[in-house]
Amino acid sequence: AKPTVIIIGRPNVGKSTLFNRLVGKKLALVDDQPGVTRDRRVGDAELAGLKFDIVDTAGWEDEDAESLPGRMRAQTEVSLEGADAVLFVIDARAGITPLDEEIGRWLRTVDVPIVLVANKAEGKAGDAGLYESFSLGLGDPVPLSAEHGEGVADLFEGLWPHI
Numbered sequence: 001a002k003p004t005v006i007i008i009g010r011p012n013v014g015k016s017t018l019f020n021r022l023v024g025k026k027l028a029l030v031d032d033q034p035g036v037t038r039d040r041r042v043g044d045a046e047l048a049g050l051k052f053d054i055v056d057t058a059g060w061e062d063e064d065a066e067s068l069p070g071r072m073r074a075q076t077e078v079s080l081e082g083a084d085a086v087l088f089v090i091d092a093r094a095g096i097t098p099l100d101e102e103i104g105r106w107l108r109t110v111d112v113p114i115v116l117v118a119n120k121a122e123g124k125a126g127d128a129g130l131y132e133s134f135s136l137g138l139g140d141p142v143p144l145s146a147e148h149g150e151g152v153a154d155l156f157e158g159l160w161p162h163i
């Protein structure tokens with residue numbers, strides 16, 4: 001069967017923009033307002049000849065900190081079921097937030113390969129966030145700009161061993 005890759009991250013980091021970039025079409029709604037992606041969207045992605053299903057999620061929208069552990073357990077069962085790899089997206093311009101750390105802690109406990117993606121890394125404004133993201137303990141981040149299409153092909157190296 002075709003492998004499945006799931007995009008995970010807090011609101012507004014650029015998950016849907018990356019999804020659209022990998023699908024090559026605008027299937028997911030991108031907006032400055034968090035919470036636009038209401039459900040999971042699946043698309044056909046291709047990266048340097050590597051074909052996979054890509055899933056856009058919005059599991060952490062609208063959630064307050066108190067309900068987070070429960071939401072994460074639910075996400076483990078729903079989002080990651082059948083996943084061959086996870087793209088964990090952070091916003092290099094915003095840096096690492098407590099919610100990023102929370103999601104990162106959860107992802108370190110799951111049995112799915114994680115590729116850390118430092119999005120919005122175009123220009124110099126993302127440098128500090130990129131270096132900060134090493135502290136998540138999820139390996140070397142892949143810096144890219146989903147919006148400008150820079151560095152997206154570099155995801156190949158992180159994904160191909162797993163899918």
Ligand code: GDP
Pocket residue numbers: 009010011012013014015016017018029030031032034035036037119120121122144145146147148
């Ligand atoms: P999501 O909530 O994680 O799905 O994030 P979206 O894909 O909806 O994007 C949130 C905002 O970030 C939008 O205003 C996008 O245009 C912007 N954005 C996405 N990717 C990039 C990027 O590579 N660089 C910059 N500067 N902005 C981006």
Ligand code: MG
Pocket residue numbers: 015016017029030036037057058
């Ligand atoms: Mg979205």
